[in-house]
Amino acid sequence: MKSEHEHENQVGARHRSSPFGRIEGMPPVLVALYFALLSITVMFLILVVAYVATRLRSGAPTGLYSLPRYFSLSTIVLVVSSYIIAHAQRLYAQDDLGGLARCLGATLLMGSVFSGLQILGWRELMTNGVPFQGVASSSSGQFIYLISALHVVHLVGGMLFLLVIMLRVVHADRDAVRTLVFIRNPYHRRHLKLLATYWHFIDVLWIVLFAVFLFMY
Structure with a gap:
């Protein structure tokens, strides 16, 4: 007859091997992040489907206007920022807070440049004859x-x-x-992981969106 301890170990092993067990074993903030990323993905998927449907329904040929070159530049900037922030956890593990601060600062700068290039891209869209007329507009360009x-x-x-x-x-x-206190605190390591995960997600999301714009514009 199995001992109570062996029975508990088997139950615990089955619990950990199940998907729900893995979710329960995650830090709550990480679970919240994954659910947030899922929600963001669904929202953008709906918008992309609506854009493609409106674009196809209009019957206008693709390539009628050129996609803003600032969108291409901003894509490169965001990819570079994702590469930079990928070094954050390594610098933290090496106790190099000075390097970590520079890494985060460079990523922040790249994010600011990306946002600025997006605004310039919107201005270029207007110049190309795609004015912003509000969300309710039937034009696919909106x-x-x-x-x-x-x-x-x-x-x-x-x-x-x-x-x-x-x-x-x-x-x-x-x-x-x-x-010393900062380096030894797992709370900060977890936050760096959350930040890197979110940033890479935003990067990949924009690459997908840019590809849709590129082939459907």
């Missing part, structure tokens, strides 16, 4: 403004979170004791 703007809003949300983390890193780097 979806480009809406989708791009919503993406920028989500990026800015990530930038604010990044700014908070960067300020904490800079503050901790000024004192040896604060540096």
